[in-house]
Amino acid sequence: MSEPLDSTEVYRRFQLIANGPALFNAVVSGIELNIFDFLAERGGADAREIGAFTGMEPHKLRVLMLGLTTTGLVEKRGIDYVNHPVAAELLGKNGPESWRHILLSWKTLYYPAFARMTAALSAGTNDALDAIAGSEPTLYERLGHDAELARIFYSAMSAFSLQTMPGLLEHLDVRSTRHLLDVGGGDGTTSACLVQANPGLTVTLLDLPSIVALAQQRMPDVGDRVALLPADILHDPFPAGADHALFSHVLDTFSAEQSVMLLAKAYDVLPSGGRISIYGFAAADDETGGPLAARLSLYLNILATGRGMAWPAAEAVAWLKSVGCVDIRSAEVPYEHALVSGTKP
Numbered sequence: 001m002s003e004p005l006d007s008t009e010v011y012r013r014f015q016l017i018a019n020g021p022a023l024f025n026a027v028v029s030g031i032e033l034n035i036f037d038f039l040a041e042r043g044g045a046d047a048r049e050i051g052a053f054t055g056m057e058p059h060k061l062r063v064l065m066l067g068l069t070t071t072g073l074v075e076k077r078g079i080d081y082v083n084h085p086v087a088a089e090l091l092g093k094n095g096p097e098s099w100r101h102i103l104l105s106w107k108t109l110y111y112p113a114f115a116r117m118t119a120a121l122s123a124g125t126n127d128a129l130d131a132i133a134g135s136e137p138t139l140y141e142r143l144g145h146d147a148e149l150a151r152i153f154y155s156a157m158s159a160f161s162l163q164t165m166p167g168l169l170e171h172l173d174v175r176s177t178r179h180l181l182d183v184g185g186g187d188g189t190t191s192a193c194l195v196q197a198n199p200g201l202t203v204t205l206l207d208l209p210s211i212v213a214l215a216q217q218r219m220p221d222v223g224d225r226v227a228l229l230p231a232d233i234l235h236d237p238f239p240a241g242a243d244h245a246l247f248s249h250v251l252d253t254f255s256a257e258q259s260v261m262l263l264a265k266a267y268d269v270l271p272s273g274g275r276i277s278i279y280g281f282a283a284a285d286d287e288t289g290g291p292l293a294a295r296l297s298l299y300l301n302i303l304a305t306g307r308g309m310a311w312p313a314a315e316a317v318a319w320l321k322s323v324g325c326v327d328i329r330s331a332e333v334p335y336e337h338a339l340v341s342g343t344k345p
């Protein structure tokens with residue numbers, strides 16, 4: 001006898017997906033109302049105490065706590081609510097690496113755009129971008145018009161970079177690197193972590209002028225070890241002098257043709273023995289998952305740039321080969337990431 005459908009994993013996942021937008025927003029409300037930190041600080045609290053803290057009307061709080069306990073992120077023990085260890089770790093702390101920044105940015109930028117997915121995919125353009133001020137073709141360029149949106153976006157980007165940094169620091173081989181080019185280095189989170197972890201290393205970060213200005217404000221003090229260079233990486237030449245080029249979470253925002261062109265530009269300015277590393281979300285090579293890669297790929301196509309995806313690692317390997325690299329290595333890293341590196345002979 002076949003298994004009843006409602007006891008299958010796919011059915012359980014279907015229910016989670018179908019009810020997901022409500023539960024996602026309940027978690028965001030928990031963040032915005034500081035419920036996770038309140039529970040973290042106190043080790044737990046009952047509805048009356050949470051009500052006094054949030055100022056919420058008891059019935060509305062009851063409904064919100066139903067949503068939060070349904071996610072499993074908050075547990076009920078007797079009359080007390082406590083954070084599950086996952087909530088305590090990812091949401092209960094308010095540092096720059098917190099998942100709070102990621103969820104708040106998904107609420108503000110991603111999910112309004114996802115409601116327009118069919119139209120954007122059918123049109124073949126990132127149509128959802130028309131909700132963001134400006135006339136430029138990509139989200140990154142339009143963020144230059146809205147300082148608050150840029151802050152929300154880069155707080156999330158930085159949090160994700162910090163969440164995935166241990167994988168990068170463990171697998172990126174910079175033992176023989178003197179000077180690294182951080183291509184599309186964003187707000188400098190990655191550059192700063194790399195120079196802090198590798199005492200002999202200096203970095204030149206390339207990004208759009210408005211993002212370089214943001215990096216100037218947001219980067220921790222790393223002395224003169226990170227140089228910031230405003231550039232349009234598609235059109236401006238790459239500076240000479242580096243012996244390693246890193247593309248961290250960058251090629252996913254470009255088409256395959258543009259990615260190969262960018263890798264060739266990096267290859268051209270590197271000396272013999274120089275390395276190119278590609279780091280980022282990677283869909284499974286057979287393109288059947290996972291969720292982080294699928295979400296990012298959809299977001300890129302309907303909103304951010306209208307192209308690109310969480311490229312499978314096998315594709316990045318082929319690109320490096322096509323520009324002339326040898327000794328190409330690929331490592332799977334947590335958070336559905338891959339690091340693919342090659343050497344210029």
Ligand SMILES: C[S@@+](CC[C@H](N)C(=O)[O-])C[C@H]1O[C@@H](n2cnc3c(N)ncnc32)[C@H](O)[C@@H]1O
Pocket residue numbers: 140157158161183184185186187189190206207208211231232233234247248249250253
């Ligand atoms: C997803 S972010 C990655 C940031 C950083 N490398 C990291 O790993 O956190 C992609 C970056 O590429 C930059 N970028 C996109 N198009 C660009 C262009 N044409 N010229 C320069 N930078 C660009 C964006 O401004 C953004 O900072």
